[in-house]
Amino acid sequence: MTRETGPPGGDPENSRSEFSNAPARGRNRIPVRLLLQFSWRNLWRHRRRNGILLSAIAVAVAGVLLLNTLLRGMQYDMMNTAIDNLTGHVKVLAPGYLDDPGIERGFDTPPDWQQVLDPDAVEGWAARIRVPAVIMSERETRGIQLVGIDPEQESISFLHTAAIEGERLTGRGDRRLVIGQRLADDLATLPGRRLVLVTQGADGRTREAGFRIAGIYRAEMSLVESAFVFTGRDALQDLLGTGDVTEISVRLADAPREAETMAALATAFEDLDVLSWRQLEPQAATMVAFADTSIYIYFLIVMGALVFGLVNTLVTAVMERIRELGMLRALGMRPRSVVAQVVTESSLIMATGVAIGIAVAGGVFSLVADGIDLTAFDDSLASFGMRPIFVPVVEATDVVLVAVMSLALGLVASFYPARRAVKIKPLEALQRR
Amino acid sequence: MAEEVVTCRRVSRTYAEEAVPVHALCRVDFELAAGEWVSLAGPSGSGKSTLLHVIGGLDQPTEGSIVVDGVEITGLAAADLSDLRLHKIGFVFQAYNLIPVLSALENVEFILQLQGVGRAERRQRSLETLDSLGIPELADRRPGEMSGGQQQRVAIARAIVTNPVLLLADEPSANLDTATTEELLDVLRNLNRSRGVTIVTATHDPMVMGYTSRQVNLRDGRVVTTGS
Ligand SMILES: Nc1ncnc2c1ncn2[C@@H]1O[C@H](COP(=O)(O)OP(=O)(O)OP(=O)(O)O)[C@@H](O)[C@H]1O
Numbered sequence: 277m278t279r280e281t282g283p284p285g286g287d288p289e290n291s292r293s294e295f296s297n298a299p300a301r302g303r304n305r306i307p308v309r310l311l312l313q314f315s316w317r318n319l320w321r322h323r324r325r326n327g328i329l330l331s332a333i334a335v336a337v338a339g340v341l342l343l344n345t346l347l348r349g350m351q352y353d354m355m356n357t358a359i360d361n362l363t364g365h366v367k368v369l370a371p372g373y374l375d376d377p378g379i380e381r382g383f384d385t386p387p388d389w390q391q392v393l394d395p396d397a398v399e400g401w402a403a404r405i406r407v408p409a410v411i412m413s414e415r416e417t418r419g420i421q422l423v424g425i426d427p428e429q430e431s432i433s434f435l436h437t438a439a440i441e442g443e444r445l446t447g448r449g450d451r452r453l454v455i456g457q458r459l460a461d462d463l464a465t466l467p468g469r470r471l472v473l474v475t476q477g478a479d480g481r482t483r484e485a486g487f488r489i490a491g492i493y494r495a496e497m498s499l500v501e502s503a504f505v506f507t508g509r510d511a512l513q514d515l516l517g518t519g520d521v522t523e524i525s526v527r528l529a530d531a532p533r534e535a536e537t538m539a540a541l542a543t544a545f546e547d548l549d550v551l552s553w554r555q556l557e558p559q560a561a562t563m564v565a566f567a568d569t570s571i572y573i574y575f576l577i578v579m580g581a582l583v584f585g586l587v588n589t590l591v592t593a594v595m596e597r598i599r600e601l602g603m604l605r606a607l608g609m610r611p612r613s614v615v616a617q618v619v620t621e622s623s624l625i626m627a628t629g630v631a632i633g634i635a636v637a638g639g640v641f642s643l644v645a646d647g648i649d650l651t652a653f654d655d656s657l658a659s660f661g662m663r664p665i666f667v668p669v670v671e672a673t674d675v676v677l678v679a680v681m682s683l684a685l686g687l688v689a690s691f692y693p694a695r696r697a698v699k700i701k702p703l704e705a706l707q708r709r
Numbered sequence: 710m711a712e713e714v715v716t717c718r719r720v721s722r723t724y725a726e727e728a729v730p731v732h733a734l735c736r737v738d739f740e741l742a743a744g745e746w747v748s749l750a751g752p753s754g755s756g757k758s759t760l761l762h763v764i765g766g767l768d769q770p771t772e773g774s775i776v777v778d779g780v781e782i783t784g785l786a787a788a789d790l791s792d793l794r795l796h797k798i799g800f801v802f803q804a805y806n807l808i809p810v811l812s813a814l815e816n817v818e819f820i821l822q823l824q825g826v827g828r829a830e831r832r833q834r835s836l837e838t839l840d841s842l843g844i845p846e847l848a849d850r851r852p853g854e855m856s857g858g859q860q861q862r863v864a865i866a867r868a869i870v871t872n873p874v875l876l877l878a879d880e881p882s883a884n885l886d887t888a889t890t891e892e893l894l895d896v897l898r899n900l901n902r903s904r905g906v907t908i909v910t911a912t913h914d915p916m917v918m919g920y921t922s923r924q925v926n927l928r929d930g931r932v933v934t935t936g937s
């Protein structure tokens with residue numbers, strides 16, 4: 277009697293090579309679909325245990341993602357506040373102006389300098405004079421920054437949208453003042469009243485002149501309200517006896533094109549400094565950079581703790597399936613497929629948890645997407661460069677990053693359980709009762 | 710003479726871990742011709758299971774040579790032994806060892822899946838095998854929803870769906886009542902006679918011995934008698 281299938285025995289060499297080659301379609305290949313199927317069913321086999329683990333992963337992922345949107349919101353806020361507060365993305369200044377601001381560090385604007393700017397990259401620009409000054413009412417005296425502006429160019433700064441009590445400046449020849457609410461309170465003054473300004477002229481002599489208040493602006497930060505006093509640029513140039521400006525501030529439509537714009541400005545203003553907002557507002561820039569890093573830190577703390585739970589669950593799953601895994605090995609599943617089985621299971625749990633987490637985060641986010649009112653904390657937040665209405669921000673790259681890092685952790689977590697699984701000897705496993 | 714499916718030469722398996730080394734098998738010579746159904750008999754601890762395990766590549770002998778279907782299997786790497794078991798051997802254990810999360814059909818099918826057989830062929834061969842064992846209606850049931858005899862038949866289906874060179878069954882009837890055992894033995898006889906499957910069973914059960922073509926008696930790891 278002969279067998280139905282298979283080659284006849286005989287020459288061992290032939291048979292051996294036949295043995296290695298014949299099943300080539302299945303050899304060296306990991307049966308991915310089968311493993312996915314097992315993993316999926318196993319996930320449902322221990323609903324409670326896996327449910328708890330999945331909830332923990334989902335909550336952690338959602339927590340990290342929501343925290344991310346808050347951090348990003350904070351980051352954007354700090355950045356925008358820094359940029360709004362007369363900084364812009366890029367600024368042209370005379371060397372030394374930052375350490376010792378004054379009209380003696382003013383400069384001429386060459387005609388047509390703005391041709392170096394790519395209109396697609398730039399939202400707008402403003403040329404200003406900004407000098408330290410002392411302001412006096414009948415009662416009080418304060419040190420301030422006196423800023424000569426062309427109101428038409430200020431669409432790039434907070435002034436454009438700020439609420440004003442009284443009137444705005446009508447043009448760069450307007451010889452009136454717009455001051456902040458906080459300063460108005462300190463000086464106990466009102467629109468229409470007069471204030472006296474003392475500052476240093478281009479010739480080094482002190483200038484003193486009376487100005488009438490056109491209006492009082494509100495800013496989101498009271499610090500700003502007490503620091504900046506605005507008047508028309510031509511009017512200020514008259515007072516100081518100069519035709520110079522002290523700064524050109526450029527706001528970009530497209531933030532990533534900062535470097536390119538800076539390079540272009542450097543060609544137009546060879547002797548001047550061209551600085552980015554990061555150099556001008558180092559504190560805000562540090563906070564923004566910190567927010568970038570803290571996303572990783574929070575992720576590692578929260579998800580790192582979870583990995584132990586995952587490892588524990590996987591080891592338990594391996595230990596209680598020793599017989600089953602041993603049987604699979606006995607029936608001919610290769611060791612590497614057993615490893616792949618554990619890795620697949622871990623990845624599946626992680627992927628499911630991450631998917632639920634992202635969905636939960638999306639749901640919660642949609643509730644707070646319009647912003648969170650933090651008016652009660654106004655002053656303390658303002659000193660961090662934050663505004664009282666706080667708008668969380670979702671960045672797709674953060675979501676992808678968290679998902680990818682979670683899946684990577686899932687792989688790491690499966691390493692030890694997989695080692696345990698692959699050490700199972702089929703015979704010993706089958707003999708266990 | 711028919712070709713030899715298994716040739717064991719001076720095979721020993723010694724458990725040296727114990728204080729006194731246990732010689733589970735001691736210089737066993739054993740041949741199995743294609744189409745035979747041999748039953749291994751002997752008292753408990755005589756080495757029946759051990760012999761099945763070394764023949765099936767589940768255990769490695771400490772000494773000797775084992776050729777299965779023309780391939781010397783002693784000294785093969787773990788992955789190669791896996792392939793040997795997957796492609797050439799069918800196992801039926803005392804405990805049925807079905808995967809609880811898979812249906813009967815899937816339990817049979819996944820072996821073909823491990824072999825890399827395509828979906829349609831896999832399904833068809835599995836269904837045919839369940840059919841030939843008289844249990845097509847069990848296809849969608851999970852092991853928890855089947856009796857012991859039914860599970861054992863599914864286990865046999867799983868063992869033969871790959872058309873193995875050799876079917877090894879260790880105490881296949883140990884958990885079954887007489888009537889079910891008889892049905893099981895009919896199934897095995899049918900496989901042996903009509904499909905030419907070569908079978909080795911290890912058992913204490915005299916009923917099983919009545920069905921086989923040859924009986925090999927073991928005692929203390931040695932072959933004592935062999936005859937039909
Ligand atoms: N893992 C092991 N470690 C040490 N000794 C073992 C091990 N497995 C089996 N043995 C010993 O090897 C000998 C043969 O065992 P084996 O299981 O092959 O016997 P058997 O004939 O199948 O017995 P039974 O009829 O009870 O199933 C026995 O003495 C047993 O104690």
Ligand SMILES: [Mg+2]
Nearest residue numbers: 757758759911
């Ligand atoms: Mg035994």
